[in-house]
Amino acid sequence: MDEFIKLYSEIYKDLYRIAYYYMGNKAEAEDAVGDAVLSAYENFNSLREREAFRGWITRILVNNCKKRMKSWYGKEEIPISEDANMDGIGINDEALKHEPDYTDRPAVQAAIKVLSEEERLIVALYVLGGYKGEEISQMLQLKHSTVRSKYHRALGKMKKQLDA
Numbered sequence: 001m002d003e004f005i006k007l008y009s010e011i012y013k014d015l016y017r018i019a020y021y022y023m024g025n026k027a028e029a030e031d032a033v034g035d036a037v038l039s040a041y042e043n044f045n046s047l048r049e050r051e052a053f054r055g056w057i058t059r060i061l062v063n064n065c066k067k068r069m070k071s072w073y074g075k076e077e078i079p080i081s082e083d084a085n086m087d088g089i090g091i092n093d094e095a096l097k098h099e100p101d102y103t104d105r106p107a108v109q110a111a112i113k114v115l116s117e118e119e120r121l122i123v124a125l126y127v128l129g130g131y132k133g134e135e136i137s138q139m140l141q142l143k144h145s146t147v148r149s150k151y152h153r154a155l156g157k158m159k160k161q162l163d164a
Contacts, residue, residue: 004044007053008037014129015061021112021124022065032068036061058129059139062121069117111158119154126151 015036019029040057047056112120118140125131125139133151137144 003050004041007050008040008057011054011057015057017128018058018121018124019061019065021128022062022117022121023069024112024120028068032061032065035068036064039064055131055135055139058125058131062125062139065121107162111161114157114161115154119150119157122147122151123154123158 012033015033016029019032019036020026023029023032036057040060047053115123121140122136125136126133131139133144133147136142137147140147142150
């Protein structure tokens with residue numbers, strides 16, 4: 001259990017950010033992360049390489065987010081609410097609360113809204129999660145070239161929105 005807690009404590013901020021960015025709602029993000037952590041904890045002994053923990057738990061989180069969105073909202077994309085903001089997402093770490101977070105700025109939120117669900121996830125994994133294209137392609141079971149082009153297309157959409 002101590003090993004799980006140590007590994008989780010190194011990445012929990014990124015998990016919440018990825019879930020929030022993807023789900024667009026703080027309560028849904030908290031629930032998705034909680035479910036993913038519980039699932040990961042229950043299956044922690046099946047993880048052979050501890051170095052793979054970050055990618056493994058993120059994959060669990062991504063699958064959990066997708067499942068939640070499909071079951072609750074059908075195939076529709078979830079719009080990011082106007083009042084969405086990263087403060088108060090259930091994280092008690094003072095350092096995180098004071099860390100600059102540009103996702104809560106209205107212009108960035110407007111730029112995020114123009115992205116599809118999949119584009120939001122890819123951008124979140126690249127930017128917030130720090131994953132490489134190959135890792136994202138494995139998590140999402142897409143070709144690496146598809147992930148790269150969707151990422152660049154998403155950045156282009158965001159840039160166009162921010163320049164407007």
